[in-house]
Amino acid sequence: MQLEVTTVNPPATHMKPRTSADLQQRVRAKIRELVSELQWPIEVRSSEEPVPTITCNPFRKVHIVHMPERFGLLDALHEVIHAWLCEKVHPIFGTVVIDGQTEESTLTLFMQHESLYTCAQDWFVDHWLIHWFPEEYSKTLKAYLRVLKLLLARDPGALRTDFNMACPAGLLFAEVHRAGIEAEVPDQVWDMYDSFRRIDPSRPSAAAMLELLNSLADQLPRYGGPQLVFQLSTDKEIHNLIIREVETCTVPRSASSSRSAR
Numbered sequence: 001m002q003l004e005v006t007t008v009n010p011p012a013t014h015m016k017p018r019t020s021a022d023l024q025q026r027v028r029a030k031i032r033e034l035v036s037e038l039q040w041p042i043e044v045r046s047s048e049e050p051v052p053t054i055t056c057n058p059f060r061k062v063h064i065v066h067m068p069e070r071f072g073l074l075d076a077l078h079e080v081i082h083a084w085l086c087e088k089v090h091p092i093f094g095t096v097v098i099d100g101q102t103e104e105s106t107l108t109l110f111m112q113h114e115s116l117y118t119c120a121q122d123w124f125v126d127h128w129l130i131h132w133f134p135e136e137y138s139k140t141l142k143a144y145l146r147v148l149k150l151l152l153a154r155d156p157g158a159l160r161t162d163f164n165m166a167c168p169a170g171l172l173f174a175e176v177h178r179a180g181i182e183a184e185v186p187d188q189v190w191d192m193y194d195s196f197r198r199i200d201p202s203r204p205s206a207a208a209m210l211e212l213l214n215s216l217a218d219q220l221p222r223y224g225g226p227q228l229v230f231q232l233s234t235d236k237e238i239h240n241l242i243i244r245e246v247e248t249c250t251v252p253r254s255a256s257s258s259r260s261a262r
C-alpha cells in the first residue's frame with residue numbers, strides 16, 4: 001500500500017509526465033490502486049455539481065460518489081482518498097458522523113460553518129495529491145491563488161469577516177507552502193494558516209483531526225460565530241463525532257470590537 005499513514009515515505013520516483021495522457025494514466029492507476037484496497041462497495045450516482053463529492057457511510061459501510069458528467073481526475077482521486085482514510089484510519093475523514101448527544105441548534109451552527117470540517121479533512125486528503133502529483137497539483141493551487149486574488153479584489157474585507165472565506169484561504173496558503181510555492185500569507189488568515197501548518201497531514205489520525213478541528217473552531221468567535229468544541233464519543237464501536245457549543249462569557253462591547261478588528 002502506497003498510502004503510508006505512520007511515516008513519511010518519499011515517492012519512489014517522480015517521473016516527469018511527458019504528456020498529459022501519461023499523467024492521466026498515472027492518476028487513473030493510483031485511483032484503481034486505492035479502490036482495490038477498499039472493503040466497502042462504492043455506489044456511483046450522477047450529480048449536477050461541478051466537482052465529484054463523496055459520502056462515506058460507516059454505518060451502512062458504503063461509499064456513495066456523486067459524479068458530474070465531466071470531472072478532473074485529481075478531483076476524483078481526492079474523493080477516493082477520503083474513502084481510503086475513512087476505512088483505514090477513522091470515519092472522521094469520511095463524512096460527518098454526528099452523535100445523538102449533539103443538540104440540533106449546535107448542529108445548525110456547525111452546518112453554517114461547514115468549511116471548518118471540509119477544510120480540516122482536506123488538509124489530510126490533499127497532502128497525498130501534493131505528495132504523489134506535485135507538479136500537476138501545484139498548477140491547481142496556483143489557479144486557486146489567482147481566483148482568491150480576484151475574489152479579494154471584489155471584496156477586500158472578506159478574509160476578515162467571513163469564516164467560510166478565511167478558513168479555505170488559510171488551507172490554501174498552507175497547501176501552497178507545503179507544495180513549495182512562494183506566496184505571502186495575508187495577515188488576516190495567518191492564525192488559520194498556522195492552525196493547519198501545526199498539524200502534520202502525513203500522519204492522519206482521529207486525534208490529529210480533532211486537534212485541527214478544535215484549533216480552527218477556536219477562531220470562530222472572532223468571525224461572530226459560536227465557540228464549538230469537537231470530541232469523539234467512546235462508548236460505541238464507531239467513535240462518533242460530538243460537537244458541543246461552549247457557553248461563552250459576555251465580552252464588553254469595546255473589548256469585543258477591538259478583538260474583531262484584527
Ligand SMILES: [Zn+2]
Nearest residue numbers: 082121122125
Ligand atoms: Zn475533500
